[in-house]
Amino acid sequence: MNSSRSVSFQAICQPLTDHHGITTLPLKYADIYPSAPLLNSDAMERQSAAGLMSVRYFQAAPDRMPEEVFEEHHVLLNLQTEEHRVQNWRDGKLRDFIFRKDEVIVTPAGVRSGWQWHGPSDVIVITLDPAKVERFAQAELGMLLDPQQFKDLPQFSDADLCAAGVILRDALASDDMSSAVMFEAMSRVLLVKMLQKFGKRRVEDVELSARFTSKHYQRVLTYVQGHLDQTITVDQLAAEAGMSPSHFARVFKETLGSTPMQYVMAYRIEQGMKMMENEQRPLGDIALACGFSDQAHFTRSFKQVVGMTPRAYRASHSA
Template identity: 65%
Template sequence: MPRRYEDIYPSLPLLTSDGLDHVSAAQLMAVHYFRADPDEMPEDVFVEHHVLLNLKAEPHRVINTRNGEVRDFTFSKNDIIVTPAGMRSGWRWFAQSDVVVITLDPTQVQKFAETELGMLLDPQQLGDLPLFSDADLCAAGVMIRDALEANDMTSGVMFEALSRVFLVKLLQRYGKRRPEEVALSARFTSAHYNRVLRFIRENLERTISLDDLAREAGMSASHFSRLFKDTVGTPPMQYVMAYRIEQALEMMRDPTRRLGDIALSCGFADQAHFSRSFKQVTGETPRKRRAAMS
């Protein structure tokens, strides 16, 4: 089983998001705040992306090994290092650290980029960014850390909102977009995808057909279906169903909303249809999921 970043860190985090079980943003990212004496981490490969935000005011020496290349540099405040999933990386630092480490699941990042930002990311998603400075992005990380430190009833709500803000900033500035020439031989582009996604959002409460989506993209139904699946990875109508369920999950966080109303708002014929579809996608009923959220 692949190890997590914090599993090999030489000290325990002072703050962590691991306990936020019923916060949807916790599926997107894990956040850990460390202050550790000079030490080192052995080289390892992880299935997640890692974003290291340096908060330490005093510049200090750091050695980072990335896929066999040794980098010896001075780490300054607001410096950031992005280690993409699949890269072998190791660390050594020569002063007490003061860092926020954000771990991102590539599958969830892809889903977030597509459904929330209308972005078609390159399969690599984040480039090899060994060192750059971004005070705004670090400030967003500090706000997440402070939300965890509050450790009260607002922590989950703040983490939810601030994590999404952070990820939007990260992807819009540093996310690797899929080259248009790669996106199905430039036949199905980000512009096509955004038109289709906008149509789904604006018509979520009603029946959406394959012909509707194809018409929005300006293609025949068969051509659109093939190109959409090749680009996004799922058939278009399966994508619509997953989007309906995702929006229903967000609505279910409001305990005052009845499941029947949520079903109709998300385009299901009735609550029974919603329950069957929800269980097929998530493996549990809406009532059971809502109970787990409380």
């Protein structure tokens, strides 16, 4: 991720000082689990299926997790039919509540959070990398997210979200090809549901001509998607956004952290990666479909962005 676009996440991951004056860094949520998960998507053989999120399933005895700051968003789906008492510290404030079946807790990255549960737990824990969420929201939904991305939602009921989590859990239980496909599909469905219901969109400026908003971005993205196999210029994208090329290029980079042409190149490469999942499709055909003049041009650009050739990338993911 480029440096400008990552500013908000760099802020999240800056060293923090606790009440003892000790400097700490954000952790991954899995770093301090008190017990091992029964199921863990990170152990899937086909890692492409676990690209959007990590899903872990726990049935644990009463225990606690200390207060820490995490670099990931984490979502807790409660499957336990028996109500039980839970204490949750969030940025120093204690919530002491009864946790009921199908209730969900969303803790955004950067929030200091700690837990103690006083009864047996039966939960699915989903962790999300903010950078991956940002890319998914932009490329798949045409959404520009607020730096926080998710609303801080300590407790709410959502049976549909929990049901989607159960499908993911069941796909993990039998790690075969069909289950990996199911996990891939349902992880996308679940993330779309979460972003549509709980995602924080960037606040639109009243003066639309002065800033680059989600509406501008959606028009630009639609144009890129519809002309992927063709030459795309800054002038064309600026016209879609209703701006002069120079103003468009400036506000685009301020908002997304890359130049319009860097964005188009990254999008072409990303679509090429998806097309390579069809192992029978020739690389030359993929190159043309993604707007490269030939396979050699595709290979040079792909290696510059990804760090390996398309052939090596396909071989590593096939393996």
